[in-house]
Amino acid sequence: MAEAHDGVDSGETAGKAVAQQDDHSTPAPPVAVARLDRIENPGFPPERLRVTDLDPKKEKQAERAISALFFLSIVGSVLAVAAYILFPIDPLDPGSIRLNNMFLGIGLTLALLGVGIGAVHWSKALMHGHEQVEMRHPTRGVDETRERAVEIFSEANAESGFTRRRLVRNSLIGAIIATPIPAIALFRDLAPAEDPVALLKYTMWEAGTRLARDPSGTPIKASEVTIGSVFHVIPEGLAELESHRLEEKAKAAVLLMRLPVDALNETEDRASWSYDGIVAYSKICTHVGCPVALYEQQTHHLLCPCHQSQFDVANHCKVIFGPAARPLPQLPITVDEEGYLVAQSDFTEPVGPSFWERALLVPL
Amino acid sequence: MIRRIETLHTMATTSAAPARRVGRRHPLATTALLVVGLLATGGAYALATTTATADTRAASAQLIEDGGKLFAANCASCHGMNAEGTAAGPTLIGAGALAVDFQVGTGRMPMAASGPQAEIKPVQFTQEQIDAMAAWVADLAPGPAVPASRYLAGDGDTAIGAELFRINCAMCHNVAGAGGALTEGKWAPGLAGVDPVHVYGAMVTGPQNMPVFSDLNLTPEEKNDIITYLKYVDENPSVGGWDLGSLGPVSEGLFIWIFGLGALVGVTIWLTAKSN
Numbered sequence: 001m002a003e004a005h006d007g008v009d010s011g012e013t014a015g016k017a018v019a020q021q022d023d024h025s026t027p028a029p030p031v032a033v034a035r036l037d038r039i040e041n042p043g044f045p046p047e048r049l050r051v052t053d054l055d056p057k058k059e060k061q062a063e064r065a066i067s068a069l070f071f072l073s074i075v076g077s078v079l080a081v082a083a084y085i086l087f088p089i090d091p092l093d094p095g096s097i098r099l100n101n102m103f104l105g106i107g108l109t110l111a112l113l114g115v116g117i118g119a120v121h122w123s124k125a126l127m128h129g130h131e132q133v134e135m136r137h138p139t140r141g142v143d144e145t146r147e148r149a150v151e152i153f154s155e156a157n158a159e160s161g162f163t164r165r166r167l168v169r170n171s172l173i174g175a176i177i178a179t180p181i182p183a184i185a186l187f188r189d190l191a192p193a194e195d196p197v198a199l200l201k202y203t204m205w206e207a208g209t210r211l212a213r214d215p216s217g218t219p220i221k222a223s224e225v226t227i228g229s230v231f232h233v234i235p236e237g238l239a240e241l242e243s244h245r246l247e248e249k250a251k252a253a254v255l256l257m258r259l260p261v262d263a264l265n266e267t268e269d270r271a272s273w274s275y276d277g278i279v280a281y282s283k284i285c286t287h288v289g290c291p292v293a294l295y296e297q298q299t300h301h302l303l304c305p306c307h308q309s310q311f312d313v314a315n316h317c318k319v320i321f322g323p324a325a326r327p328l329p330q331l332p333i334t335v336d337e338e339g340y341l342v343a344q345s346d347f348t349e350p351v352g353p354s355f356w357e358r359a360l361l362v363p364l
Numbered sequence: 365m366i367r368r369i370e371t372l373h374t375m376a377t378t379s380a381a382p383a384r385r386v387g388r389r390h391p392l393a394t395t396a397l398l399v400v401g402l403l404a405t406g407g408a409y410a411l412a413t414t415t416a417t418a419d420t421r422a423a424s425a426q427l428i429e430d431g432g433k434l435f436a437a438n439c440a441s442c443h444g445m446n447a448e449g450t451a452a453g454p455t456l457i458g459a460g461a462l463a464v465d466f467q468v469g470t471g472r473m474p475m476a477a478s479g480p481q482a483e484i485k486p487v488q489f490t491q492e493q494i495d496a497m498a499a500w501v502a503d504l505a506p507g508p509a510v511p512a513s514r515y516l517a518g519d520g521d522t523a524i525g526a527e528l529f530r531i532n533c534a535m536c537h538n539v540a541g542a543g544g545a546l547t548e549g550k551w552a553p554g555l556a557g558v559d560p561v562h563v564y565g566a567m568v569t570g571p572q573n574m575p576v577f578s579d580l581n582l583t584p585e586e587k588n589d590i591i592t593y594l595k596y597v598d599e600n601p602s603v604g605g606w607d608l609g610s611l612g613p614v615s616e617g618l619f620i621w622i623f624g625l626g627a628l629v630g631v632t633i634w635l636t637a638k639s640n
Contacts, residue, residue, distance in 0.1 A: 050639050094603040102605060124639040213581070214531050224580035228570045231581055232531050257575070293535040296546060296573035303547050305535060310547055321547075 044131050052125050062125040069118030076110025083107050197357045201350045203235075203251040205331060210236040211256060211280065211341040214249075219340045220256070225278050228297040231256040233280065235343070251351055253283040254331050255293055256341070257313055259300055265315050273332035275341065280331040281317050284352040285309060287324040302328070325354065424499060431500030434493055438474050447504055452478070459569070460507020461498035466565030468494045470558075480549035481572055508568045515584040516560040518595040525593030528586055532577060540602070540610035541594055546573065556598055560591045 052059040083103030090096040141149075156162075162169055192199055210219040214232040217239035225231060233254040241248060261277040273279075281302075285292045290306035300314040309322030317328040329351050332344035350358050436445060442453030449455030456463070467473040471485035489497070502509065530539060536552035538544050543554035550573055555563065564587055570576035582590070608615045 048638075052639070095600060097603050098601065098605055120635060129639070215527060221580075224578070226576055226578045226580070228576040229578060229581060230575035291535065294546060294552075295575050296550065297570055297575045298573045299547070301547055305544070 047130065050125065050129055053129065059126065062121070066118050066122045066126070069114045069121065071114075073111050073114025073118065076107050076112075076114055078107075080104055080107025080111060197355075200251075200352070200355060200358075203346055203351060204238060204248045205235055205252055205254075205343045205346045207343065207345050208336070209343045210336070211254065211333065211343065212236040212238070214253070215239065221339045222275055222278060222335045222341050223339060225256065225258045225341075227258050227260055227277065229256075229258050230293075230295045230297070232283075232293065251284070253291065254280050255283045255295065255302070256280045257295060257297075257300075259314060263300060263314050267316065270316060270330065270332075272334075273330055273344070275333055275335055278333065278341065279313065280333045280341075280343075281311075281313070281328040282331065282347060282351040284328075285324060286319075286326040286328060286353060287322070289352045292328065427496045427499045428503045429500075430493075431496035431498070431503075434489070434497050435500055438488075439497070442475070447501060456501050456504070458505040458507045459501055460509060461502040462508040462510050462565045463569040463571070464498035464501045465494060465510055466562050466569060466571055468497060469565075470562050472571070481551065484553065508565075510561065511564055511568075511584060511587075515588045516564055516591060517588065518560055518592045520585065520589035520592040522589070522592050522596045524586070525589030525591070526596075528582065529590050529593050532582065533590070536574075538610060538612070540607070541597055542610040555594050558594070560595075563587075563591050563594060 052062050080103075083100070083106070087096065087100040087103055089100050211231075211233045212219050212235065214234045217234065217236060219236050220231055220233070233256045234249060235252050235254075238245065238248055238252065256278065257280075258276075258278045264274065264277060264279070266274065283291045283293055285304045285306065287304065287307055287309050290304050292302050292304040292309070292311065294303035294305055295301075295313070296303070300312060301320070302311040302313055302317065304310075304322065304324065307323050309324035310320045311317040311324070311328050312320050316330060319325070319327060329347045329349050331347055333341050334344050336342045435443075435447070439447075439453075439456075442450060443456050444450050444453075447456035447459075449457075467482070468489055469487060469491075471487045472482040474488060475482045476485060487494075498510070501507070529537075529541075533541075536544055536546065537555055538552075541555035544552050546552060552574070565571075566574060567577040567582065567587055567590070568579065577587075579587075602610070608619055
């Protein structure tokens with residue numbers, strides 16, 4: 001084993017070392033069974049010399065190639081600095097980011113790859129190429145060291161009185177346990193302060209809320225929704241919200257479509273939810289909550305781009321394909337005395353993906 | 365006509381005249397200017413109207429007639445002799461000139477074969493022929509007309525256009541306008557290099573499965589902003605470098621899986637292989 005560490009032995013001796021090691025570690029068979037199928041350790045194959053070992057010209061070539069790579073790395077580093085100065089990022093010109101990043105990237109790539117490839121090439125082509133075995137050190141310490149370690153521990157215990165002074169020790173353990181408690185209190189506040197179930201069940205829509213255009217927030221008149229039209233809708237007042245605007249939008253986003261009246265197959269209980277062929281459905285997919293807005297005005301299909309769920313707008317957005325489990329919730333709408341489209345109420349079921357407490361909705 | 369305009373001019377000047385007399389100009393300067401102005405505009409207008417009106421009317425009647433002939437020869441087999449529609453094609457009454465300009469001007473019509481969606485082909489007609497058919501269809505019933513060129517200039521607000529595009533168009537056409545797949549073999553086409561009048565026409569008329577974005581939803585100015593954004597995307601390379609067709613995670617993921625991981629595997633093999 002000691003020869004192996006020297007690293008000067010030839011391939012054959014190293015192979016023997018492996019074979020010997022193998023013999024030592026093979027446990028004696030418990031019963032006398034002739035192991036005919038036992039494979040002998042073949043050791044290392046005979047060493048093949050590299051071209052750089054055989055031909056001094058090739059060696060010189062490799063040396064030049066390696067130093068060329070290292071020089072290339074220096075050039076890359078200089079280039080990166082030069083690119084950073086020559087192509088500054090102009091905040092008003094997004095195109096400048098492109099040039100800056102590209103030349104900076106080329107410079108840094110040359111700098112890093114030059115060192116890396118050069119170093120690997122050096123070790124492969126020029127550093128000595130003998131194969132050798134390096135045995136693992138035993139992990140168990142010598143008995144002397146182990147005894148000394150135990151001694152240090154008991155000495156420290158005696159001197160500090162860790163087991164003797166129980167009040168000090170226990171109060172220390174208590175103090176350590178108490179330190180993370182403020183973190184729990186602080187991070188607890190990241191969760192919604194209110195009951196999240198209620199937040200998931202209700203949206204900004206309520207009786208009389210006007211349907212407004214996204215993003216301008218201008219209300220929509222029923223007369224403006226021509227057949228085949230689609231409007232991306234937010235509740236009026238959302239654009240002016242001071243806080244939680246995106247959260248409210250994520251729940252309240254609605255897609256407004258107008259179909260020819262005879263194309264709509266409405267159930268009796270929901271016939272009053274549309275207005276002259278104008279229907280409004282939640283834009284939040286019931287699968288995992290992507291915005292469903294790929295509306296095909298001839299087939300009246302809505303496609304969710306994330307997982308290809310398809311909803312049939314003509315039939316209360318029932319699922320006709322894909323992983324969504326429920327139809328998109330419909331927003332009951334009507335028209336106020338000025339001709340603007342308004343909601344009759346909030347959605348009558350929670351929008352978006354399913355969650356555990358979803359079924360426990362209190363009727364509005 | 366000429367007389368009415370002259371009276372309008374005189375009315376305008378009589379009300380403005382007393383205020384001007386206070387100035388340092390010669391008392392007759394306003395009158396002289398007025399006479400010169402009236403003669404010039406009135407004369408020019410008279411010249412233009414006497415020759416042009418008769419011509420336009422004749423020309424448009426001729427245009428409609430030509431359009432009707434072209435329609436009968438090329439479109440009537442599906443849309444019906446009077447554009448009333450058949451089982452093979454919808455009625456075009458009320459479709460408007462803009463729909464004709466879009467469908468024929470992009471080569472979608474006449475359709476080569478019925479399928480999930482009309483494909484874009486080389487345009488089959490000259491612009492004059494398209495205009496003639498558009499005039500004939502527009503003559504059947506009022507419908508969307510070709511917009512004024514100021515709404516197609518692409519000189520609007522790019523930022524507003526980009527926001528409107530992301531809200532109204534990007535879910536089908538992709539945020540960079542690269543297009544995308546729809547259901548059952550249909551697709552939203554890419555928008556690179558599309559003539560602004562066709563972008564505008566698609567929004568107003570809602571061709572095939574595209575929904576309608578009428579002027580009551582997106583005003584002509586907002587449509588111009590969207591055209592401005594598309595022009596910006598066309599003319600400016602992606603800030604992030606090579607965009608791999610702007611198709612998003614699919615093309616980018618495929619690229620990194622094949623070339624990124626491929627390169628890593630190659631380097632690993634090179635690291636462990638013995639030098640020659």
